[in-house]
Amino acid sequence: MSKFHLNIQELVQGEFVLNKVNIAFVFQVNCPGCFIYGIPIINNLYKSFSKNVGFIGVATAFEDFEYNNEANLKLLLHDGTLVGATKNYYNTNYGLSVYPEKIIFPAAFDTVVSSEQFINSNKIALITDIIKNIPNSSEQEKEALGEKVKAYYSGMPLIAETFTLNQLQGTPSFIIFDDHYSILGHHFGHINEEVLKNKLEHLLK
Template sequence: MKSKEFVIDKWINARPDYHLDLSSDKIKIIHVFQMLCPGCVYQGIPQTVELYQKFNSNDVEVVGLHSVFENHHVMTPEALDVFIKEWRLPFPVAIDKRLEGEWMPETMKAYHFQGTPSLLVIDHKGDVRLNHFGHLDQEQLEAFIQRLINEKSKGP
């Protein structure tokens, strides 16, 4: 499946002109989370920080996507900004756009995410290679990402 552009309200923890270019030749690792999700906070976010520290480079881009589908009234951009600072997240975080009256945000809908935490991995050709709900084994995930990096370095 080809990747689809994210529909976001704004980026936090990023340069003002930041944009995730899904058509770039980088491998994109996107952690989909909600700040009030225990699985996200205790498993997904630490795993993503570790992936960022190990892989974020000229070949790999690691970002977060705050995709709120419940408790909308408390998970505001201001609260997310505080959360990012408190947890010292090193990666940019997009806020998934939600249309008034809709409970599911737009990017979550487009990618058919089943909930949070979810992990989306897009390869250097723009193909979705992983769309996984829940936690993944760190060692297997790192091996998978390394295989994608090796594929990229081999060329077409």
């Protein structure tokens, strides 16, 4: 079973308590869909399950670094300040410049580093192991893929570790994991709240 690699830079709000069942909500502050679909779902689940489930929101950045940063996460959590495309969406559709819903779950900012800081043999190995068919590949094939991965990330000025080490498809992403960080469920994009609710209830039983 694959592991969830949680590498946060700073816990900005609340406290993350590792439980038998946990859920990480990975989002970007410059991601309208994260605010339309993701945050309300996690807020509702937090109200229902926080006594038995560990919750952590991870604000990440794989693009638009001028908006997706820790300073803007802190503004969002403090008074609902919106930025970039998210601000444009709520302003255009609702005449709002602040997010109308209070974020109540613990939230952190992803560890964002330069490519020089990020690239080492352990991290490259973690990424190559996630890519399909690696378990059945030869050592030579794995090594060649590792060089391709290293070359790819060498060209990036900044890299978010939680997002990259887990090879997430985008935001919002929902990762359910146990107290050993083994992944129990993984969903990307718009998902019905009942799906996550039923999954948590099943795991808690």
